[in-house]
Amino acid sequence: MAQNKMNDLQAFLAVAQQQSFTKAAAILRVTPSALSHTIRALEERLGVRLLTRTTRNVSLTEAGVRLSESITPLFEQINAELDALGELRDKPKGTIRLTCTDDQIQLHLRPMLANFLRDYPEIQLELYVDYGFTNLVEERFDAGIRLGESISKDMIALRIGPDWRLVVVGSPDYFANHSTPSTPDELTEHACINIRHRVAGPIYAWEFEKDQRSFTVKAEGPLVFNSIMHVLNAALDGIGLAYVPEPLVAPYLADGRLKMILTDWSPYFQGYHLYYPNRRQASPAFMAFVDAIRYRENKQVTAL
Structure with a gap:
């Protein structure tokens, strides 16, 4: 009887996580109708409705949310302990x-x-x-x-x-057509390639530090990415200046494809x-x- 209860709870968690009887049934390797019968029997035993079913969607009721949140960590711990047996x-x-x-x-x-x-x-x-x-x-x-x-x-x-630092870099082609900034404040006069980490988040402000004074510069430019690799590639293509991790650009600094500037202002992280x-x-x-x-x-x- 205890094993049947465990199986029923695992069936419920599968449906709750997938929000679909069809997808959950495929994972459990049973038919959707058999899975639906299992969940209905579980609800009858508990005396509460756990899932709200429509022709297109499956969602948790308040009781379903409570049950899911309470038993999910327990099953995760069981799975972790079973995985630990792999030491054998x-x-x-x-x-x-x-x-x-x-x-x-x-x-x-x-x-x-x-x-x-x-x-x-x-x-x-x-x-x-x-x-x-x-x-x-x-x-x-x-x-x-x-x-x-x-x-x-x-x-x-x-x-x-x-530990590493972010450094300002640009290509020889870029510096052939633009002056070299001597302070971070002068970056506002240049085409800077930016990154936005999250869709709803702000554009990353370039962080600098000197003489125990920390400040940021809101660099502007024609390109904003959500990937530092594309920021780096744009700098290699001569589109503008980039603020990137020094270890990432080390090979390009060594072969001359990029030039590093304002290093005295770059703090370590x-x-x-x-x-x-x-x-x-x-x-x-x-x-x-x-x-x-x-x-x-x-x-x-x-x-x-």
């Missing part, structure tokens, strides 16, 4: 979902991916590029990457790279960190990933 396997196995930005992939993930996936062929990584502040728990991510200073204290934070919820038990696959990506001072991080 020769190789860790499972899927790791990570939210990050494309420059973080380029600088910290791409250099280690080939070796990691070769060493752990039964681990699958899902990398989602997102410049917003994603809620790991709500979006069901295993971890994310952020600057250390922006991680909340209820998360475990692991440094994956050294606390390096990128992997962050994840403080769980009682992490899976062997996730711990293998953590060990592979952790920052070691003698390991150089370079852009590819």
